[in-house]
Amino acid sequence: MKKIDIKLTVNGEQHEMAVAPGERLLDVLRERLGLTGTKEGCGEGECGACTINMNGQAVLSCLMLAVQADGATILTIEGLQKGADLHPLQEAFIGESAVQCGYCTPGMIMASDALIRNNPSPTQGMIRDALANNICRCTGYDRPVKAVLKAASQMKERKNG
């Protein structure tokens, strides 16, 4: 089948590649670019494990074709950390013990990152709504919600000096 040329900016790096028409963005990220932090759970839009940030919005990469992402700017969990410094969300998830097996964590953090970028002062209700499509089988939701509240407040403090 004829391949289609696409361009993606992923975690600040530009990539050009030829993809099959049915190739999923999730597979491009994990298999072609080696960014295995983005997880596959259900593969059908139900669990949120594959959540990434595309053009500033949380997107389920298992439901997105790579061709649909042509020209997009994508951030994955690998792109959040700055050098050796974890992102405040990553620090808060660790600090609040919001990670057990960790399989859902990259998706939860990317959904939370998109929320905070669009609303730096989310309420608990907004966080719960933003994480409503991210299923966690071990930690539950109270600790992740606390972690997001903490990270948002730390990010605001750092911004305000």
Ligand code: FES
């Ligand atoms: S793997 Fe994409 S929503 Fe579950």
Ligand code: FES
């Ligand atoms: S920490 Fe295991 S599924 Fe969420």
